[in-house]
Amino acid sequence: MNSTFKCFVLVATSLFIAGCATTTSHLNKPVSFADLNGWSDQPLDLLKPSLLNSCAVLREDTFADESGWGTYKQWRYLCKELAQTPERQLRSFFEHNFTPMQIAPNQKGLFTGYYSPVIAGSLTTSDYYPVPLRTLPEDMIKVRPSDFNVSGKELIGQVQNGYLTPYKDREAIEQQLIGDEASLLWLTSAEDKFFLQVQGSGTVQLEDGTIIHVGYAGNNGQDYISIGKVLQESGELTEVSMQSIKQWLKDNPDKQQWLFNQNPRYIFFKQNDKSAITSQGVPAVSNRTLAVDPTIVPLGMPVWLDTTLSATGEKFRRLMVAQDTGSAIKGAARGDIYLGIGKAAAILAGQQESLGKMYVLVPKSVTVEPEAGGQ
Incomplete structure (x- = not known):
C-alpha cells in the first residue's frame, strides 16, 4: 500500500484532499x-x-x-x-x-x-509469540527541510555525536532487543510481520478472540526494495507472486532473514479504531x-x-x-x-x-x- 509516495510515503498526508498540490500533465x-x-x-x-x-x-x-x-x-x-x-x-x-x-x-x-491480513498475535512476548510489531521509536527524529528554507522531502534520522544521521536500516533495527513497552503486539513469525509491513495495515486476533486493528505509523526513511525483484534478479524465481515468495521462504528457512534484510525500509505500527485505514x-x-x-x-x-x-x-x-x-x-x-x-x-x-x-x-x-x- 506507495507516489508512492513524494509528498510523503505509505501513509502520507491526506491529499483530497490533503497534502501537496499536483498538476495535470500535457501527456494526459x-x-x-x-x-x-x-x-x-x-x-x-x-x-x-x-x-x-x-x-x-x-x-x-x-x-x-x-x-x-x-x-x-x-x-x-x-x-x-x-x-x-x-x-x-x-x-x-x-x-x-x-x-x-x-x-x-x-x-x-x-x-x-x-489486502488486509488477519494474523495471530499477543499483547506480551513468549516462546510462541517472539516477534515484535514495533511502534515508532523514541530516538527517531523527523526534519522538514522547509523549516530551514531548503527544498526536499522530509528527513528521517537519529542524532549521533551531535549530528543528524540516517535512521537505522531493517537489519540494524531487527538486532535491537526490546520489551513489551516498545512493542504494540507480538506475532508468531517474522514472515507474518514482514508481509504485514508490505500491506501497511491489518488485523491481529488475540487468543481470547479479541480483534486489534493495526496500521502504518511511520517508516525509517530508508529506500524500499522489492524482495520479489531480488529473488528474480538472483535467479531464485522466474515468476514472482506473493505465493511464490512464500513458497521460497518455506523452502529456504535459513535464508529468510537475509531476504527480508534486502529491503532496508522498516514500517512501524499503531493501533487503529477500524481495519484498513x-x-x-x-x-x-x-x-x-x-x-x-x-x-x-x-x-x-x-x-x-x-x-x-x-x-x-x-x-x-x-x-x-x-x-x-x-x-x-x-x-x-x-x-x-x-x-x-x-x-x-x-x-x-x-x-x-x-x-x-x-x-x-x-x-x-x-x-x-x-x-x-x-x-
Missing part, C-alpha cells in the same frame, strides 16, 4: 464517458460513501487554482452536490459534472493488488479503494480503472477512489487495488499484476454558488 488525454469500456453498466454501490469520506477531509491546500484538477471551491461544491444526489442518479451526476482524463495514454498502466485517513473499501502515486493523482479523486483480475482473468472495470499510497506505487498509470480482508483477498492480491488503463475524473468548469456568510 481528455476523453468522453462513452470511451470508458463498461461505464454504462457499472454498479456504483459503495462508491458514494467512499467519496463522501474523502470529501470530509477536503483541504484548501490540496488543489491550486492552476493544478488542472479543479479548485478547492469546485470540489466543495461537488461534494455538497454528491451528498444530495440519490444513488440511482449517480451516473448522471458524474457525466454532468466531470470529464474523464486518461493518465499517460501512450504507456501501459500496471495494476497490482493489496488508508493514507488519506479514511477506511479502505474492497474493490473501491485504489492506491496511487499522489504526485501524479491527488488522493480523493474518482478514478476509472480498466484492467483485469489476474487470478480469474475477469475484466475489472469500475469507478474507484484514489485514497491510498504505497512504497512501490510510483509513476503514472500505476495503481494498487484494495481487494479486502483475509485469506481469499490474499490469494487475489498475491496474483494481481495486470496491464490496463487509468482515467481520472476531473471537474468540468462549474459555477460555484457563494456560501452563506461570505465564506
Whole structure:
C-alpha cells in the first residue's frame, strides 16, 4: 500500500484532499464517458460513501487554482452536490459534472493488488509469540527541510555525536532487543510481520478472540526494495507472486532473514479504531479503494480503472477512489487495488499484476454558488 509516495510515503498526508498540490500533465488525454469500456453498466454501490469520506477531509491546500484538477471551491461544491444526489442518479451526476482524463495514454498502466491480513498475535512476548510489531521509536527524529528554507522531502534520522544521521536500516533495527513497552503486539513469525509491513495495515486476533486493528505509523526513511525483484534478479524465481515468495521462504528457512534484510525500509505500527485505514485517513473499501502515486493523482479523486483480475482473468472495470499510497506505487498509470480482508483477498492480491488503463475524473468548469456568510 506507495507516489508512492513524494509528498510523503505509505501513509502520507491526506491529499483530497490533503497534502501537496499536483498538476495535470500535457501527456494526459481528455476523453468522453462513452470511451470508458463498461461505464454504462457499472454498479456504483459503495462508491458514494467512499467519496463522501474523502470529501470530509477536503483541504484548501490540496488543489491550486492552476493544478488542472479543479479548485478547492469546485470540489466543495461537488461534494455538497454528491451528498444530495440519490444513488440511482449517480451516473448522471458524474457525466454532468466531470470529464474523464486518461493518465499517460501512450504507456501501459500496471495494476497490482493489496489486502488486509488477519494474523495471530499477543499483547506480551513468549516462546510462541517472539516477534515484535514495533511502534515508532523514541530516538527517531523527523526534519522538514522547509523549516530551514531548503527544498526536499522530509528527513528521517537519529542524532549521533551531535549530528543528524540516517535512521537505522531493517537489519540494524531487527538486532535491537526490546520489551513489551516498545512493542504494540507480538506475532508468531517474522514472515507474518514482514508481509504485514508490505500491506501497511491489518488485523491481529488475540487468543481470547479479541480483534486489534493495526496500521502504518511511520517508516525509517530508508529506500524500499522489492524482495520479489531480488529473488528474480538472483535467479531464485522466474515468476514472482506473493505465493511464490512464500513458497521460497518455506523452502529456504535459513535464508529468510537475509531476504527480508534486502529491503532496508522498516514500517512501524499503531493501533487503529477500524481495519484498513488508508493514507488519506479514511477506511479502505474492497474493490473501491485504489492506491496511487499522489504526485501524479491527488488522493480523493474518482478514478476509472480498466484492467483485469489476474487470478480469474475477469475484466475489472469500475469507478474507484484514489485514497491510498504505497512504497512501490510510483509513476503514472500505476495503481494498487484494495481487494479486502483475509485469506481469499490474499490469494487475489498475491496474483494481481495486470496491464490496463487509468482515467481520472476531473471537474468540468462549474459555477460555484457563494456560501452563506461570505465564506
